[in-house]
């Protein structure tokens with residue numbers, strides 16, 4: 001199978017990457033991180049999450065971040081919105097895109113957003129209608145598409161069912177997420193081929209956490225079956241608070257190094273992403289979780 005000549009990389013570090021950090025990160029650090037990523041050339045950055053601050057305290061600065069980042073024309077700044085309260089906050093914050101986020105497993109849906117899959121779709125219905133009325137782009141995200149920390153196996157048909165429901169709500173793009181990083185290439189290809197029967201493949205994305213070190217292989221395998229949109233997290237930051245032990249998304253630096261090596265265009269400057277990864281890692285007081293990021297940074301030191 002041929003690989004795509006160009007892929008879209010959605011940078012989720014400022015949200016998925018930081019949401020799990022225990023120490024409160026000042027808004028100005030989050031703002032500088034987003035601005036650095038804007039300068040690196042991303043056309044889509046997930047910068048905020050309008051959820052309960054009791055559930056995810058780190059995202060309580062989302063309104064300030066969205067207000068003070070330097071917006072570049074043509075760049076989509078996204079925010080998670082699980083319900084109408086979140087959507088109203090996202091409209092006030094002038095989000096370019098809102099993300100409704102469900103799960104392919106009942107157990108994770110309950111743990112993450114405190115409702116069943118069916119209830120979440122009903123909650124999302126109002127959010128989707130309001131987003132469309134306000135001409136805001138709508139993305140859907142499906143957690144645990146390759147396995148659930150609570151129920152284990154997740155059938156591809158379960159993922160396809162949620163894709164169908166999100167399609168009916170009018171999603172412009174749908175993320176197939178490996179929340180706990182358990183996916184491996186053959187399984188990933190099977191799930192991607194199954195869900196591509198429910199939704200245009202060019203608007204499906206792969207969101208891979210790297211807990212078992214499989215994310216880059218899974219990205220390659222996804223490209224082989226036609227996926228050309230991927231999420232990643234600068235410095236390999238992150239993990240979902242409701243998936244114990246889940247590490248961060250695959251690092252953006254590793255993904256860009258892979259794409260550059262394959263001659264696949266991303267429009268993003270790897271060196272600037274390495275700078276951003278080193279910036280946030282220094283603030284957090286720990287090394288980046290990125291092989292390519294750390295190797296490039298070390299090489300600079302000579």
Ligand SMILES: CC(C)(COP(=O)([O-])OP(=O)([O-])OC[C@H]1O[C@@H](n2cnc3c(N)ncnc32)[C@H](O)[C@@H]1OP(=O)([O-])[O-])[C@@H](O)C(=O)NCCC(=O)NCCSC(=O)C[C@@](C)(O)CC(=O)[O-]
Pocket residue numbers: 016019049050051052053055056080081082083085086087101112113114115141142143144177178179207209239240241242
């Ligand atoms: C979804 C809820 C709010 C439902 O929580 P709930 O308890 O069912 O909602 P509620 O309506 O009963 O409200 C409870 C409290 O939350 C407040 N509230 C209610 N909604 C909002 C809101 N939008 N923004 C701010 N506050 C809100 C509401 O005002 C109330 O405040 P109180 O009266 O107790 O002071 C809750 O379960 C929640 O916030 N969960 C957090 C989910 C989350 O952020 N998870 C991590 C992101 S998802 C993820 O990382 C996975 C992903 C996307 O990356 C893909 C992958 O890898 O899998």
